[in-house]
Amino acid sequence: MPELTESELRQFIGTTAYHRHWLGAFVLTDGVQYLAEKGQAHWLIDAIASYQPDARVKDDPMLKDFQLWELTVDNNSAVLKLSRDTDNVVLTQEIEYTDFPLPYIKLYLNEKVLMLPSEY
Template sequence: MTEATAAKAERIREQLRQFTGTAAYFQHPLNPLVVYTEGVQFLAEAAEAYWLIDAIASHFVRLHMAEAMRADERLQTLQFWRLEKLDSDVGFDAMISARADGDCEPFLVGYVGSTDFPLDSVDIWVGRDAEGRWVLYLPSEH
């Protein structure tokens, strides 16, 4: 990691700590059932990672997600997603995983071939709102 990337990552981490709630939701452009908070919007903009929102949102229209929710009812209300950077020698730059809670095995794992995402990892929680939409938010916004 270069000094510039490390400095950018530290600035983003510092600013992410300031998000403790949200006053507005942003509608995902491709999935009308997905919205995200100001904290997730900031993360996507600052880290140039709108692709991460797209990656998460894309799973909510896939059969494997419906099957996972039938198999584990906890997934119908709350999910814990994580992007983790990987060592460069494994063939992928990052891994995206999703869990029903922090102590269980992921129900979904995907790999990112190449990314310049500045943080080593980031957690995004996904919950259902009263309107039935999936809301992506930072843990600090819960």
């Protein structure tokens, strides 16, 4: 099981480099790259990228510049949620099994840059 703590992620306050996602949908900050590697969460980044061409996302003018992504984990299952803003949910995906090491993570996709809230 991957090991990652919230305090490790809070150390990221900006980025020194951008890491292009293999699908080309966006770039990742250093913090999100660390999350993907240390938390073995490339699947989470891929899931977010896979929704970018979805009509509910690409045709929504409010989601062009900013997206709020939240993953909530409970008993090795999870729910991934995209919102325009707090409590304005666009879509949810139930994930039957995950070994993601944190009970909750929030990510911002701001102008094609996926980042941790501390990097915003």
